[in-house]
Amino acid sequence: MEKLFLSLLLVFGPGLVAKAHAAEKVTVFAAASMQDVVEEAARAFSGREGVEVTFSFAASSVLAKQIEAGAPASIFISADEDWMNYLEERKLISAASRRVIAGNALVIAMQAGEKRGEAADILRAGRFAMGDPSNVPAGKYGKAALEKLGLWTEVEKNAVFAENVRVALQYVNRGEANAAIVYASDLAAAPGLTEAYRFPASSHAPILYPAALIGEGTAEARTFLDFLSGFQGQAIIRAKGFVPAAEAAN
The missing domain is CATH 3.40.190.10 (Periplasmic binding protein-like II)
Known part of the structure; x- marks a missing residue:
């Protein structure tokens, strides 16, 4: 019996390891305007946490519809509140995780x-x-x-x-x-x-970037979302020409 167990471990062990590694990956669907921020944040986060971060960039509307259709995203970052509302109304995001991470002009x-x-x-x-x-x-x-x-x-x-x-x-x-x-x-x-x-800020609604976990989210996805909201992530956001969340909310 012990030999059989060892044989099965040798056969299936690599696959189990691969699955465990895949579970750690964070996939970010982000508005095209957030590309530079997400790419730099992903490099910094991966270097610190050892977690792979992949990403897809497009118009918020396109990404929201892809998520609705079942695309395997971990986090959604929208360029406006409307498309995040669209997913929240369909119960496709974790409402508790939703937050504004940046603003813009x-x-x-x-x-x-x-x-x-x-x-x-x-x-x-x-x-x-x-x-x-x-x-x-x-x-x-x-x-x-x-x-x-x-x-x-x-x-x-x-x-x-x-x-x-x-x-x-x-x-x-x-x-x-x-x-x-x-x-x-x-x-x-x-x-x-x-x-x-x-354009004067008074000429349009505040430009805010809400982010949220898709579904309940994994521990790794939650950690990356917290990274974006934290000191290092907000420093990257400012350096890339965005308004940090604390200032955007005012």
Whole structure:
């Protein structure tokens, strides 16, 4: 009997070890604008905890629908409250784990060397890119800001809708659009582009990034979420051009 047990351990032992290792992996589904933050945080966390962190970046709407369809995510980081609410209403996240981890500002990006100006002058001058207002948080904020400023009806015809903010910036980099409405954090990670205009905070709802565990979450996922909320994670968030959670809440 003992020999049989040892034989089974030799045969199935590696698989059991592999399963235990796989259980430790944390998979983060995060809004495209959070890519630089999550990648750096993952490196720091993995180095400290020895836990593998993988990630998927896209528009919050796309990720939320993937999670709804059963995609194996551990944590969801949304670029707005709406898509987190969408998952919470369907009881797909741990409501108790939900928290805001960052805030942001909305700006108009242009090629370096372009002069700062008013939003109206920039957006009337030609094509500009922005997230699709129908499903991309940055696009919703952008449309709301332009409506608040009384510009949307006039400049909508010049808008080129993108699937996320990173794609909107690519349009400007390639000269396919004169400007892009994006988050300040995305502009901070885009060499060669400059801030031509910053929308007043009063022109749109606060730009907040809620994060939560999918389902009840594993111990490793909880630890990574706490890392993002803690001192080291918040320092990374600030360094990448975001507003730390404590300031975003004010």
